[in-house]
Amino acid sequence: MNTTTQAAMDAVEPLSFEEAIETYEPVMGLEVHVELNTATKMFSSAPNAFGDEPNTNVNEVDLGMPGTLPAVNGKAVESAIKLGLALNCSIAERCRFARKQYFYPDTPKNWQTSQYDEPIAFDGHVDVELDDGEKFRVEIERAHMEEDAGKLTHAGASGRIQGADYSLVDYNRAGVPLIEIVTKPITGAGRRAPEIARAYVSTIRDIVKGLDISDARMERGNVRCDANVSLMRPGAGVFGTRSETKNVNSIRAVEHAVTYEIRRHAGILSAGGSIVQETRHWKEDTRTTSSGRIKSDADDYRYFPEPDLVPIVTTKEWVESLRAELPEPPAQRRRRLREAWGYSEAEFRDVIAAGLLDQIEETVSHGASPAVARKWWMGEISRLANAREVEPAGLGVESATIVELNELIQAGSINDKIARQVLEHHVDGEGSPADIVRNRGLEVVSDDGALTAAVEKAMAENPDVVEKVKAGKLKAIGALIGPVMKETRGQADAGKVKQIVLERLGRNS
Amino acid sequence: MSEISRTDVEHLAKLAHITMTDAELEKMTNELGVIVDSVKRIQEAAGEDVPATSHPLPLTNVFREDTVGHVFTAEESLASAPDAEDSRFKVPAILTEAEDAVTSSVAQEGAHR
Structure with missing residues (x-):
């Protein structure tokens, strides 16, 4: 040509x-x-x-x-x-x-x-x-x-x-x-x-x-x-x-x-x-x-x-010994994990696309539920990684850390919002989640005295809200949570705030 | 009669990037012919029980451990280079072949046979 x-x-x-x-x-x-x-x-x-x-x-x-x-x-x-x-x-x-x-x-x-x-x-x-x-x-x-x-x-x-x-x-x-x-x-x-x-x-x-x-x-x-x-x-x-x-x-x-x-x-x-x-x-x-x-x-x-x-x-013998070392084929492994974790097709596809299958599998094997593992890896860890222009796996967050953070939330020591801050401090090298919570004094205020004082202050400053709650509009309590959080630097447990408000008003939660 | 033709030698010279005169082509055609004929005689001597080999020693599976050994510095690597720039070998512009020269080895033999 x-x-x-x-x-x-x-x-x-x-x-x-x-x-x-x-x-x-x-x-x-x-x-x-x-x-x-x-x-x-x-x-x-x-x-x-x-x-x-x-x-x-x-x-x-x-x-x-x-x-x-x-x-x-x-x-x-x-x-x-x-x-x-x-x-x-x-x-x-x-x-x-x-x-x-x-x-x-x-x-x-x-x-x-x-x-x-x-x-x-x-x-x-x-x-x-x-x-x-x-x-x-x-x-x-x-x-x-x-x-x-x-x-x-x-x-x-x-x-x-x-x-x-x-x-x-x-x-x-x-x-x-x-x-x-x-x-x-x-x-x-x-x-x-x-x-x-x-x-x-x-x-x-x-x-x-x-x-x-x-x-x-x-x-x-x-x-x-x-x-x-x-x-x-x-x-x-x-x-x-x-x-x-x-x-x-x-x-x-x-x-x-x-x-x-x-x-x-x-x-x-x-x-x-x-x-x-x-x-x-x-x-x-x-x-x-x-x-x-x-x-x-x-x-x-x-x-x-x-x-x-x-x-x-x-x-x-050589070939068979190598065959014995072969891992589960990827397609088979994905099918198995998706069924075991109960993710939707879309959720699982997103995990694959993000390349976080291995991380989530490891986190689950450390004791986190599949939903919790997915929430952290696909949520806050991916967001942090994205902001820092690195791969999520490159942030250095260990499975054990995620399990620990989740246990702190479960125990009521910190809430979700604080947990996200703790993760960021952890990535910045401040130690384990428990250390960070202790050193930075981030533990949710569970001391009833301090919390009750904050709630009472919020109620005193927002009489209109208190009236609404009295009238049975329980959703209005949400408007009190903000000021309480502010007073306690975000360390209040929202459920507990609600409980105290209702107690003060003589209602059962 | 030799199997090597003048056309074969011209082709080989082209592949090897060697310029040859008419006289050289003539001479090389004859010489390569003699070599090929000689090897042919050896092949006749080897019985069917003698397998073809690409190596004179009856060895197989000589492997090296996957352990890093000595390595050159950029200066050492470039010590004998005719020309260098930015720690790299400097070579004349290549106009006739594209960057696809390697890594395709069996394209034509394999994929669309």
Whole structure:
């Protein structure tokens, strides 16, 4: 395909999604890269850490110095086997690494150590659940081990690769263990293709998080997705030419990218054009893709077995011992917890969206009721975290603290309002809730003398209210609670105030 | 007769980013042909009971503990770099390939076979 035709194809207006789906059947292939959370890299003992100063998490292996030899991280291999099992894959009895050669400065060796003809895991499946509860099975082709590449920054006016004056390379990420999961072609999804793509990536993220093999933070690139999309006429039986949209790095973006590519392909095909097999770049701001690199014979990576590494042999005993370590699958765990806690669909969805399932589970296991745990995590803790621009889990509030706060409320020592203040003081490092209540003198005024005096003062200052209560309008008592709270610096128990007012008026509460 | 053609060598030279003259291509076609034919003879000698191998030693599962070892400072990392800026290696602008070069390994083989 020459560039003139390419430009012409790019100028074709995308069809609407509805029109596209009426005419064509989408076929997807999804590749998800997962960065493992091992302490060290895949083939070197340099640290696997994010956010450090450039080129400080590297040693001679990561920099591809002549004469250096790689050494396989055993934990990364175990993580790969666990992930393979969680994806219902067969685990290869024997597999090996391969060199994938290409010229690009993101790897100083001029090859990426990967797996080619012998992946560690193959032929699996994942059941993904869509928003309406419908399930869709995604077949897994393979999951293989490889290493991540360094990070390039393109310097120059545009900040993009086109028009850059030079590039700067940080190899801290080079050699970070990766597992690439490749699906079989996903067919029969129809209009739900974009939704399935999103649910699939989300499910993979949950699985690797559940296995505790990755930090799974998409904004840091721990989980990245490449989406292959092609269209065919219904019943055609032969897939159309595909495009591959690279590095779609949020769950929502996956859905949008697939939607856009379906529309773009349909526009070109309906106008009588043909799809160019190429990589596309996802542009978050416009929710469109732009042309990247056209596949060519330069994509011949001359894979060959890595001569510096010996094969991996998995015994049945080893695989079974790893299988025994697998946690409950995320979907199953969610179902179990939702039923156990009695949350509504909406409440549970909010908890998932806030990423607080683990925290609430732990708080409940420390003795809080599910409702109390949800109230604190989704309420005050989330609010405080939001105000301080951190994750709720990052505030440092322990489950035991929430249980203690709740016990103080239950015992009548503090009310809800004071409890929220205590939490904030706790976050600021003032100690346990009980200490804070004692040190700051926040205990609810239960000394009848002081409280009675405050109530009497309020009654004396608000005779009109007292008249109303006398006349039987018990709701009017509310107007006395404010002044009493003010007098006692918010430490009065509202129920007790009501009781004293009624006693003073000779009524039974 | 060798399986290596001049076209193969031209292709390999292109992949390896090596410029070769007509004379060099001719010479290399012959030399690679001899190498491939020699290996072929060894393959004929190996019986069906000899499995293919990618490693001369009968070893498997050589693993390293996941424990952090030595690491370079940025100065050490960049000590032999031809050029550097902001603690990073400075390389010429790359215009022909996009940032997608890596991390796609089996795209074409896997996803849409």
